[in-house]
Amino acid sequence: MAGAGNVKDSGEEIPPFFMPQRYKLLFKVMEDHKNSSRLGRKPMPQDVKQKLAQVSKAYNEFKTAEKTLIDIEKAMQMKT
Numbered sequence: 195m196a197g198a199g200n201v202k203d204s205g206e207e208i209p210p211f212f213m214p215q216r217y218k219l220l221f222k223v224m225e226d227h228k229n230s231s232r233l234g235r236k237p238m239p240q241d242v243k244q245k246l247a248q249v250s251k252a253y254n255e256f257k258t259a260e261k262t263l264i265d266i267e268k269a270m271q272m273k274t
Contacts (some may be wrong), residue, residue, distance in 0.1 A: 210218070211216070230236070
């Protein structure tokens, strides 16, 4: 029987709870740096987030009503 060997040699990953804290911190810093240039991951102030939600909701309602009217017009044309 050979020894247990190295975990990396066996192709297995080390579970996160076995990693030292400094590596967890390093990975977190690297992840934050990678996501800092992505608009979807940047933190938004609460008032800006609420305004965006209101505008998005109004636009969604407008597009839904527009699609409904187009569907009704198509159905009316199909009848004639």
